[in-house]
Amino acid sequence: MLYGACYYPEHREQDRWEEDLQLMNSAKINALRIGEFAWKRFEPEDGGYDFSWMDSFIELAGSYGIQIVLCPPMRTIPVWLSENDPSLHIENHNGDRLEHASRYTFCINHPLLRVKAHALASSMAIRYGSHPQVIGWHLDNEIGDEPDCHCHRCRSKWQQWLEGRYGDIQALNRAWGTVFWSMEYDHFGQIPTPRITKADYNPGFIQAWRHFRSDCNIEVVKLLATAIRPHLGTEGSYITTNSQMPWNNRTDNYEMAEHLDITGTNYYPPYGDRCHANALGLAANRSFKNAPFHVYELRNEGHSIMGASGNTPAPGELERLTMHTIANGADGVFYFPWKRFPFGSEQNHGAITDFDGKPTRIYNECLAIGEKLNEVASFIQGSHVISEIAVLYDFPSRWHVEHPSPWTGDSSLYMNHSNKLYHTVRKLGHNCDAVGRNSDFSAYKLILVPMLPIVDDLLVKKLQRYTDEGGVLVFHPMSGVKNEETRYFNDRLHPGMIDLMGIRTLEVATAGVGHAIDFSWNGQSYSGGLFIELIQPTTVQIEGSFAGEWYEGYPAVTKRSSGEGYCWFVATFAEENFYIELLTHLCSDIGLSPLLNIRPPAEVEITMRQHIDGTKYTFLINASAREKYVELNSSLQDIWNNEVVSGTVSLQPYQVRILRSAE
Structure with missing residues (x-):
């Protein structure tokens, strides 16, 4: 298990490297991520590489038992390169050329950038691929975190991509419905990129553009991976990179993961009572490869930002946050950064040590965590x-829903509802994954579908097969309504979805924010809102109905038997209390018990990791500043605190417990 930090030896006087490494060693830091912003130091002038400083640092770090995750950079190029060819700069949708004086301002499709980045990555891999201290290769940083480029090269590549996808221009015209507004094209060379224009672009156009930009990002991953992989000589050396889950939707991470050995992410949730706001991102990361992952940037000290909320960790919160990521599947955690930056754009970013590299309160907490983690890591590492239960997390559907347009509505709805479903499952004491459309559904007994507007025949057949074999699905509005080109199906639903759900959609109704839509289920009243599908049941049981509006009596909740399983449909986006009751009912019906057979108190997180031999480690984490109590049904060994616990167990503010069967 890696317990590390992001470090920038190029920022630090060489005669002070050892001072930093001594502090890391004391804190049981065993790995560093380095190099992602050091292209100019690696290649001071065109073709003239200088790795001597990195040689020295890696050897010195090795003397302290610290391993290296090395990052070949790509998207923060040296100024000499952009000076030689100004066309490297991104041209944004306004037609403005981005300046060099920031990061990620360069076109990832530019042939020169790709050639130079591949050459640098290859040179680094040749030099360090068999180095015993270099255990991992982290491809650039936050790939996809830049504006879309609309330069002439991107336009040409986009047109070639479309021709490869559709083959014939008339096929594209039919797929997108370009007859609308007389937008029919005669050849692919006429198709622009989506720059600023008067009104909305065709939704099929925008959906294809998002697929294209995702593919461009994945090409960068493949480019760097192919430069490095032939030179890996150290057993266990891996290739990875960091996504920005869940706030960055620009790359289909399920597809990108196919080119990585280990997936990684950044994790910057707020502190305080919203500390789990981004937790779905951890579930997604472990689901990309169905394996443990790494957190390559974990927040720590508060940022020096006046007026920022959820920003400052109380004593104990760093331990809670660190172990929360490990509980949810991380086998590596890297704090960002090790030392505060006295200069640059991120000089107010919190860190483990101060501007001069001296220990802080946060360093002392980091040290305490490292000492305890060093004792238990061998038990946890490699467990899953x-x-x-899973939430179906679908990039094509998210792209479509999050396209900013007055015709789309609230672009945050997809993630808001996904989070609501995920957090409800967790509050009830169950683990919960986030799976993609190409994932193995058979691993789950219950899949919650927040919405799924984009479907194709293969996905619908897969959903049907899942229920036929005993799975339970819970659908919501805007599921199965459009094809891959965002074109509505003539009957408002894919024909296979009509059969699967046993309903037909007659029309839709909407409600403004704060306008509650009442409905009943299981003898109780609940509220929903924002969007309502008024349906005609065909072969379903009506489980609940709307009340109090002109559509009173229309079905609000339906259930249809499908093979050995069931398909539920909730015709609005309901309040959390409804999902608590519905999921409690479904878990009881399916035979799913919460972890440790307990429903955790509010603000207490319960998560379980398990080895292939069946050994289980259950994490109890108090996410609040108040003492909490949990009732255990058996005696268990708390390996984090080195004690045996049973009965009523106390959790002090932000306390962590890791439980296994008492020996």
Whole structure:
């Protein structure tokens, strides 16, 4: 298990490297991520590489038992390169050329950038691929975190991509419905990129553009991976990079993961009572390869930002946050950064040590965590978070819903509802994954579908097969309504979805924010809102109905038997209390018990990791500043605190417990 930090030896006087490494060693730091912003130091002038400083640092770090995750950079190029060819700069949708004086301002499709980045990555891999201290290769940084480029090269590549996808221009015209507004094209060379224009672009156009930009990002991953992989000589050396889950939707991470050995992410949730706001991102990361992952940037000290909320960790919160990521499947955690930056754009970013590299309160907490983690890591490492419930997290659907347009509505709805479903499962004491359309559904007994507007025949057949074999699905509005080109199906639903759900959609109704739509289920009243599908049941049981509006009596909740399983449909986006009751009912019906057979108190997180031999480690984490109590049904060994616990167990503010069967 890697316990590390992001470090920038190029920022630090060489005669002070050892001072930093001594502090890291004391804190049981065993790995560093380095190099992602050091292209100019690696290649001071065109073709003239200088790795001597990195040689020295890696050897010195090795003397302290610290391993290296090395980052071949790509998207923060040296100024001499952009000076030689100004066309490297991104041209944004306004037609403005981005300046060099920031990061990620260069076109990833530019042939020169790709040639130079590949050459640098290859040279680094030749030099360090067999180095015993270099255990991992982290491809650039936050790939996809830049504006879309609309330069003439991107336009040409986009047109070639479309021709490869559709083959014939008339096929594209039919797929997108370009007859609308007389937008029919005669050849692919006429198709622009989506720059600023008067009104909305065709939704099929925008959906294809998002697929294209995702593919461009994945090409960068493949480019760097192919430069490095032939030179890996150290057993266990891996290739990875960091996504920005869940706030960055620009790359289909399920597809990108196919080119990585280990997936990684950045994790910057707020502190305080919203500390789990981004937790779905951890579930997604372990689901990309169905394996443990790494957190390559973990927040720590508060940022020096006046007026920022959820920003400052109380004593104990760093331990809670660190172990929360490990509980949810991380086998590596790297704090960002090790030392505060006295200069540059991120000089107010919190860090483990101060501007001069001296220890802080946060360093002391880092040290305490490292000492305890060093004792238990061998037990946990390699274990998996095994879930029987998942949220279907679908990039094509998210792209479509999050396209900013007055015709789309609230672009945050997809993630808001996904989070609501995920957090409800967790509050009930169950593990929960986030799976993609190409994931193995058979691993789950219950899959919650927040919305799924974009479907194709293969996905619908897969959903049908899942229920036929005993799975339970819970659908919501805007599921199965459009094809891959965002074109509505003539009957408002894919024909296979009509059969699967046993309903037909007659029309839709909407409600403004704060306008509650009442409905009943299981003898109780609940509220929903924002969007309502008024349906005609065909072969379903009506489980609940709307009340109090002109559509009173229309079905609000339906259930249809499908093979050995069931398909539920909730015709609005409901309040959390409804999902608590519905999921409690479904878990009881399916035979799913919460972890440790307990429903955790509010603000207490319960998660389980499990080895292939069946050994289980259950994490109890108090996410609040108040003492909490949990009732255990058996005696268990708390390996984090080195004690045996049973009965009523106390959790002090932000306390962590890791439980296994008492020996």
